[in-house]
Amino acid sequence: MEANPPVTRLCTHSLDRLWYRDADLVDELLGKRTFGEVMFYQILGRMPSAAEMRIVDAVLIVLMEHGLTPSAIATRLIYMSAPENLQGGVAAGLLAVGSQFVGTMENCAKNLEALMAAPEGVGAAARTMARDYRSRKAALPGFGHHLHKPDDPRAAKLLDLVAAEEGIGGDHVRALREFSAAVDEVYGRHITINATGAVAASLGEIGVPWQIMRGFAVISRSAGLVAHIAEEQKEPSGRFIWDCIDHAIPYVGAGQGHNREGGAS
Numbered sequence: 001m002e003a004n005p006p007v008t009r010l011c012t013h014s015l016d017r018l019w020y021r022d023a024d025l026v027d028e029l030l031g032k033r034t035f036g037e038v039m040f041y042q043i044l045g046r047m048p049s050a051a052e053m054r055i056v057d058a059v060l061i062v063l064m065e066h067g068l069t070p071s072a073i074a075t076r077l078i079y080m081s082a083p084e085n086l087q088g089g090v091a092a093g094l095l096a097v098g099s100q101f102v103g104t105m106e107n108c109a110k111n112l113e114a115l116m117a118a119p120e121g122v123g124a125a126a127r128t129m130a131r132d133y134r135s136r137k138a139a140l141p142g143f144g145h146h147l148h149k150p151d152d153p154r155a156a157k158l159l160d161l162v163a164a165e166e167g168i169g170g171d172h173v174r175a176l177r178e179f180s181a182a183v184d185e186v187y188g189r190h191i192t193i194n195a196t197g198a199v200a201a202s203l204g205e206i207g208v209p210w211q212i213m214r215g216f217a218v219i220s221r222s223a224g225l226v227a228h229i230a231e232e233q234k235e236p237s238g239r240f241i242w243d244c245i246d247h248a249i250p251y252v253g254a255g256q257g258h259n260r261e262g263g264a265s
Helices: 025-029 035-044 050-063 070-081 086-094 105-117 122-136 153-164 171-187 195-205 210-234 238-248
Strands: 011-013 018-020
Touching: 018 025, 018 035, 035 050, 035 210, 050 153, 050 195, 050 210, 070 086, 070 210, 070 238, 086 210, 105 122, 105 171, 105 195, 105 210, 122 171, 153 171, 153 195, 171 195, 195 210
Parallel strands: none
Antiparallel strands: 011 018
């Protein structure tokens, strides 16, 4: 039995018209909808409510920038190597959006879904999950930050914004807060909910599946990385970063004691 042929619902066009899903690009979207609304429509297949759009905007702003982090450093170094290829530098930086930095909302959101589905209830399941992470000495996705202590101000503001929106259920935020309380109890100290933890709950509240949440980080961080390239064009730092690493990480192999021109030092 042959499988059904693949189809797409995202876009089609004729000689004089073009559709995004079921909306006419020229007559229904251009000048009438924002980029954020159309992005949401393309990804989720429906137009967002005003409350949902405010949450999406806040999430995209939160994730756009965090200074000279690995993604920004990668972008600047690759752009230094290939300044004719702006998109290459941005792409290099986006490869750092993963399970350790920027993209950890995916892992956190998956945990929240498991907690909300647990038959024993969120509180009991949260304590079990926290104990499991601690016993494995594994990183807690959505928790902890090496710079923001005792709490991540971005997370607090984002969760407050979600709570203030009418018509937003709150189940994901409640699960996150219960998990946070369990984490503090199990670890015996306060561990902050970080920005991506708040993002996981926020996007979950508006129906974004955890499997595509990291895509919102990719979209947002792309804008931030273009800004890093714009700054790199005016005030280059790539060579300085390279030199810092070159001097900060010493060579300790068999050639130690010889200079880089080949002679003894």
